[in-house]
Amino acid sequence: MRRTWKTAALTLAGVLVLSGCGSNGGTNSGTSGGDSPQETSGSQETTAAKQGNAGSEKEPVTLSLWADFVTPERTRYVETMVADYMAAHPEVKIEVTPLPDSADDKIMTAYEAGQGPDIFLSSGPDITSHINGEYVIPLDEYFENWDQKELILPAAVETVRQYDVTGNNRLYYIPNGISFTVLWVRSDWLKDTNSSVDTWDHLFEAVENMTDKANNRYGIAIRGGKGGAKFLERQMYAYSGILSKFDENGKCTINDPKNVEFVERYLGLYGTCTAEGDLNYGWTELAAAFDSGSAGMIIHNLGSASNHMDAFDGDQSKFEAIGMPLNDQGTSVNLMIQPGGMTISSTCRNPQAAFDFIAYMTTGEPVSQYCQQWGVVPVDQEILENAAWIDEQPWYEASAEKLLDENTLFYNQYSWLPGHDDIYGDMDTASQYVMTGEMTAQEMLDEWADYLQDCYDSYFHK
């Protein structure tokens, strides 16, 4: 029962995504949502074998593959997959370069010098810059000719199309997994204080109830430092229920009174229901606050699940992941799904061979293992429905259930807008000024709105 929910839910998400992105050059491709191709199960091997046979007469091909945010475990995964692939395709040689940390700077430097990898596996590529620089190629043609394209969740594909900053709605990477923004909460604390977080008002109450300063317990940890503004934005749209960053007249909605109200309330928790360090928490400190049992709630994504599992010895009665609480209008507004994936660079001499490898990595067992390693939800619908590991980790189920709910909506972020992301750093700082009372929430959001409005205007009326 629930298995079909998952697909249905994510298809729904796709529909909502489509309805939200009208201003970005229009949508050209109709998604054939919902019809999950059951008969393709088990066809993965045969396809691979077929390609292998055909390939033995082909010219030898060498491909370079970079992957970012890699740990020793992830390296082992990538190398194992590549070795399997090369065994089945003797004519293809793939050189793997696992990269620690965010490879943003390294890959840009390499692209600028024309030395980028043929394939880049990224947990969230800085795709608009790569498209603007013409460092990556559109994959529509390859995708259309791919016999297993129906396996990929249409919603994920549509989201990727929106990142095409040129307005042509082309597909620049093949998504492999989706990350969800969630609130990690201490279920046991909620229970002890008889609180709930189903609506924003309840959430604010819960935060107060859970705070016990004498025992070094704080209801929430706010990410005031690096990366904080990104999450603050998601939360304020969830609170206000506004579904697009720009209204029908092209006016930025980020300084809407409801958003301002949220920022006032949320950042107002600083000092009363939070520890003092929240002012400049980055992810490391935020995680430490939650995992050490000092904070009752943090906002992040599903990717940190294994952290919390380690920290609480796998005791799932202590913590859970929940989607955005309901707002005044009774809806739960989330950010559009943001898939990671693989790109092919414009310097690649064998894009077809590169695409074949990407196809292999994006479906079946490889993508299933990938998603476990990276903590994301697979976009291969067959895996999504059948993988056992998803059932063992309740936050995936919870996310799916949340998505199924008819009150769950998505807001259009316009993240592809040139310059869109460059304001986040300043807004991290601005939020600190709000917390210390040197700036008002209104001033902060006005500044943000002015900036985005400029980006919007210069993009649409140039």
Added chain:
Amino acid sequence: MKALYSKHAKTIFPWLLILPTLAFLIVFCFVPMFRGFGYSVTNYDRGNPKATEFVGLANFVRIFTEDQVFVKALVNSVKWVGCEVVLQLFFGMIFALILNQNFKGRGLVRTFCFAPWAVSGVLTTMLWILIYNEHIGLLNHVLRLAGFGHLTKAWAQNIQTAFGAVVVAELWRGIPFFTITLLGGLQTIPLELYESARVDGGSSWKNFWLITIPYMKESIIFATLMRTIWEFRSVDLIMTMTDGGPVRRTLTLPIYMYKTSIENGQYGYGAALTVILFLILSVYVVIYLKANHFGKGVNE
């Protein structure tokens, strides 16, 4: 044998000696550096390289007329460098004097004291993050154990303590550098000078000012100069520990440049900031060398 090192000899020999170095530096340092400076008169945006245009001195005009963060960052940088260099020199000097004395296990202590400088940067920042952390940090834990629970703080996030916290973390790896450099200088002082001073009945304090300091002048000047430059340009520790926050308390000029160029992709504007940093330091170096007559004479 005056001919060997005559001051007026028009010998090309020293030039031959420094030529390979010059070649290395021009190819691998100056060419990339000046190429980078070239971006400062453009609006080069990494996220949108196709739209690059020549903008003249617009970036510089903006820095000096509109950019308030720049002023703040510059002030913080001066504060940062001042604190670091003065404190490192002060403690480095004390510890060099200590380690220059005779005691058991001196070699071991010296090796141990030198370790922080050789520790990989990623460990240094990780250690200090874990030390300062509000909830799981060593410092707060020790304070609680010692009964000073009311003093616990989020050391690296608190507005009052954040700057001091990063200064101390940087001191940890900076003092050993000074200690070792100055220790080398101490070794060059002929022991007879102290012997004769003792005969004359000079106090240790007097000896320090009359013998030690003059002899170590060159070491001190050199170490201070290098350290000033290195601290002025330092990025990694502050970046990882505080990211320039809270409320820009630890935002130094290089951190601001990093945020502008690398994080926001505004390479043109970032390059203009780089040029300014370069000019500030160059002027400083020239004045400093002149004022101290450093390297002017030959082997005074």
Added chain:
Amino acid sequence: MKPKTKKKLIRVLTLYLPMTFFLLFIGIPLLWALSLSFREGSSVIKGEFQFLPDPVTIANYVYVWTRNRLNRYFVNSMITSFGSVFVIGFLALFNGYAMSRFAFKGKRIFMVILLMTQMIPLIFNMSSIFLMMVKLKLANSLFGICLLHIASGLPYNSLMMKSFIGGIPREIDEAAAIDGCNRAQIIFKVILPAVRPGFTTVIAYAFITCWNEYLLSYTLLTDAKKFPVSVGLKYLVGEYSTDYSALAAGCIIALIPPILLFAYVQKHLVSGMNAGAVKG
């Protein structure tokens, strides 16, 4: 107060007391890193507090050495570090000799040039450096990394060498010249032996800088098999979680070569230099 007790008291006040303070400041973070490296990784995330690891485990060391392939990165680091330091050492010797013995025109400018290379954080020149290395066909090669290490290590070490050579009395060169040594012979047969402690120090300094260098190697090398230890350690800092214990273990392993080198060098730092100075 007896003179002997007074003397002892002074020694405690001027030597042992400040030294204890110093050792605590330097030592606590180091010892804590050591303690971390023998702990179980998850205990750190939980915020459990352990002065001494409980239970003690060497799993972190095994993990970083084998699973994280520090063994392989170690070899690369050795190649680039040793490949660079000797060139740095000898070129620094030449520069130091030229700067401390000759009053040539442009010496001041040369010194300013040396210092200018140190002023800009490397990260802002990375694109230009990468582009140039591609043109020179030196990107993704350990040799190219060596050349860059040499260029970045030369300025500081040359200036340091200048002050070391400056400490050697000129009479010994002049005596050698009278004995019929030419200039090359003076450098190698007179200056080098006399400045050996300084030379060793320069080698040690250069080695440490090369050993810990991260950005150049990370950006220029595109083949992970060529990465040095400094890059290898970064694999332990994950996207959302840092393996603190493993990172501590890895960094302690990485600390061994510089420490051994310094333990050797610091002996020279004492005897050699003083001997040289006393001779004059």
